[in-house]
Amino acid sequence: SYVLTQxxxxxxxxxxxxxxxxxxxNIGSKSVHWYQQKPGQxxxxxxxxxxxxxxxxxxxxxxxxxxxxxxxxxxxxEAGDEADYYCQVWDSSSDRVVFGGGTKLxxx
Amino acid sequence: QLQLQESGPGLVKPSETLSLTCxxxxxxxxxxxxxxxxxxxxxxxxLEWIGSIYYSGSTYYNPSLKSRVTISVxxxxxxxxxxxxxxxxxxxxxxxxxxALRGYSGYDHLNWFDPWGQGTLVTVSS
Numbered sequence: 001s002y003v004l005t006q007x008x009x010x011x012x013x014x015x016x017x018x019x020x021x022x023x024x025x026n027i028g029s030k031s032v033h034w035y036q037q038k039p040g041q042x043x044x045x046x047x048x049x050x051x052x053x054x055x056x057x058x059x060x061x062x063x064x065x066x067x068x069x070x071x072x073x074x075x076x077x078e079a080g081d082e083a084d085y086y087c088q089v090w091d092s093s094s095d096r097v098v099f100g101g102g103t104k105l106x107x108x
Numbered sequence: 109q110l111q112l113q114e115s116g117p118g119l120v121k122p123s124e125t126l127s128l129t130c131x132x133x134x135x136x137x138x139x140x141x142x143x144x145x146x147x148x149x150x151x152x153x154x155l156e157w158i159g160s161i162y163y164s165g166s167t168y169y170n171p172s173l174k175s176r177v178t179i180s181v182x183x184x185x186x187x188x189x190x191x192x193x194x195x196x197x198x199x200x201x202x203x204x205x206x207x208a209l210r211g212y213s214g215y216d217h218l219n220w221f222d223p224w225g226q227g228t229l230v231t232v233s234s
Binding site (some may be wrong): 001031033035042043044045048049054086088090092094095096097098099100101102 | 145147154155156157160168169171204208211215217219220221222224226
């Protein structure tokens with residue numbers, strides 16, 4: 001079955017750039033979607049189709065996808081960006097949704 | 109603005125069946141553009157997709173749960189439901205319902221989930 005691998009944690013200072021990776025076999029051939037989840041809240045979509053932003057999501061959030069790695073980039077990180085982030089794809093070989101294990105972003 | 113709301117018992121006994129309903133407001137569940145799904149999150153852990161249903165009744169299930177899961181839709185009530193049988197403590201989780209954009213670029217599939225319900229905690233315990 002298809003597996004998405006995320007680092008358990010990423011730390012970044014305020015104002016710096018955070019990069020959260022999502023690894024998968026030939027993930028560049030799939031569409032990757034990213035969610036932000038703050039404690040006690042439901043996940044919120046922050047990036048879809050690899051790099052598109054829903055309305056209301058700051059331009060500081062961007063995404064890319066190539067080869068075996070997709071990346072969520074958060075520029076000019078703010079304290080309010082501290083959350084868990086999950087990547088997600090559709091695995092057509094098994095007709096199922098797959099989530100990455102999640103990455104906890106800590107703002108130092 | 110579309111909203112989803114989960115409802116159902118917060119406590120289920122081991123070996124029994126967990127039943128939840130998601131009520132959709134602000135839009136029609138019968139839209140041809142969307143699937144409707146269930147995702148769960150055990151305490152302190154990550155997200156796990158359970159399954160999704162189209163308004164016509166077509167379903168996709170997580171293979172790891174497929175033998176115990178039934179998702180159904182009631183278009184007259186704008187609701188869809190989850191039944192998970194033979195539950196154990198490992199099924200204790202926050203259960204979310206969410207809408208998924210349907211994709212059909214050569215094959216039927218699901219894209220992203222948006223929006224999500226607020227989630228409901230279901231505890232399996234005697």
